[in-house]
Amino acid sequence: MGTLRMPALETERLVIRPFIEADLEACHELLDREGGEGRSREARKHWLDWTMASYEELDSLHQPPYGDRAIVRKGEPRRRVIGACGLAPCLLPLARLIDPNASPPNEGYMPEVGLYYALSSAQRGQGYATEVARALADWALRELHLARIVATTTYDNGPSQRVMERIGMRLTRNPRPDPSWLQVVGILVS
Numbered sequence: 001m002g003t004l005r006m007p008a009l010e011t012e013r014l015v016i017r018p019f020i021e022a023d024l025e026a027c028h029e030l031l032d033r034e035g036g037e038g039r040s041r042e043a044r045k046h047w048l049d050w051t052m053a054s055y056e057e058l059d060s061l062h063q064p065p066y067g068d069r070a071i072v073r074k075g076e077p078r079r080r081v082i083g084a085c086g087l088a089p090c091l092l093p094l095a096r097l098i099d100p101n102a103s104p105p106n107e108g109y110m111p112e113v114g115l116y117y118a119l120s121s122a123q124r125g126q127g128y129a130t131e132v133a134r135a136l137a138d139w140a141l142r143e144l145h146l147a148r149i150v151a152t153t154t155y156d157n158g159p160s161q162r163v164m165e166r167i168g169m170r171l172t173r174n175p176r177p178d179p180s181w182l183q184v185v186g187i188l189v190s
Contacts, residue, residue, distance in 0.1 A: 005055065006065040006087075009139055010074070011131040016085060018055050019070045024048055026070075026081035030120050064089075064113065064144055071119065071132055083119035085132045087140055090114040092150065097172040097185055113140060115151045117163070124159065134167045141190040151186040161186070 009016040019027065028044045039047070054067045064087065071083035093109045117132050137149050151169065153160040161171055161184055169186030 004062060004064055004144065005059045006069070006139065006143075009135045011135050013074055014128060014131055014135075015072050015074055015079070016069050016132060016135060017072065019048060019051050019068060019081075019084075021048070021052070023070055023081050027084070030081060030118070031084060071117075071128070082123045083117065083128065083132070085115075085117040085136060087136065087149075088114045088116060090150070090152075092152075092182065092185065093179075094150075094185070094187075097174060112148070112150045113144070113146055115140070115149050129159070129163045130166045133163050137167055137188055141188070146190060148187055148189045150188075152182060153184050153186075155183045157184075 008018075024041075024045055027048055028039075028041050031039075031044065051068050055065070058065055058067070066087050066089055068084050068086045070081045071085055072079040072081055090112050091109050092112050092114075094112065095110065115133060115136055117129050117136075119128055133151070140146055140149055151160075151164050153164070155173070164171060164186030167188065169188045172185050172187065174182045174185070
């Protein structure tokens with residue numbers, strides 16, 4: 001396998017591309033103000049610099065193209081960022097979800113590749129998340145030769161669960177209260 005670098009991906013209405021320096025203000029607004037993270041502009045600049053450097057560094061180490069990508073609409077002159085998405089390494093107790101009787105010590109924690117997406121509130125409800133999730137999942141399964149890809153969300157995030165279902169993920173609910181961050185998992189098998 002050659003380079004693992006993710007190219008810009010295009011859907012009917014969107015482009016998924018690497019972040020660039022000019023995206024700082026949009027990132028700060030989307031991820032911090034609207035997303036509730038509350039980082040300072042300086043902290044967000046540090047994150048953006050790290051994110052941009054990771055594209056090259058992961059590729060030079062022949063590692064998967066984990067990390068954040070910008071979502072922009074096609075045909076807009078400035079191509080302002082309307083969301084973020086990407087792939088992330090994650091360690092999930094999927095055996096627990098597949099077999100509720102799984103028990104310690106490891107409860108079936110497995111390394112996975114996770115898919116994520118976030119859009120500004122003004123851009124939600126237009127099918128963009130489904131376009132992005134489908135494009136990322138299709139690319140990752142095909143080009144990285146993954147056996148499966150996962151996504152997680154909360155019990156009360158119906159829109160995200162519907163996106164997962166629309167791209168063919170099977171949803172599974174965590175039957176236990178822990179870990180608190182693992183509530184609903186979507187699994188897409190290649």
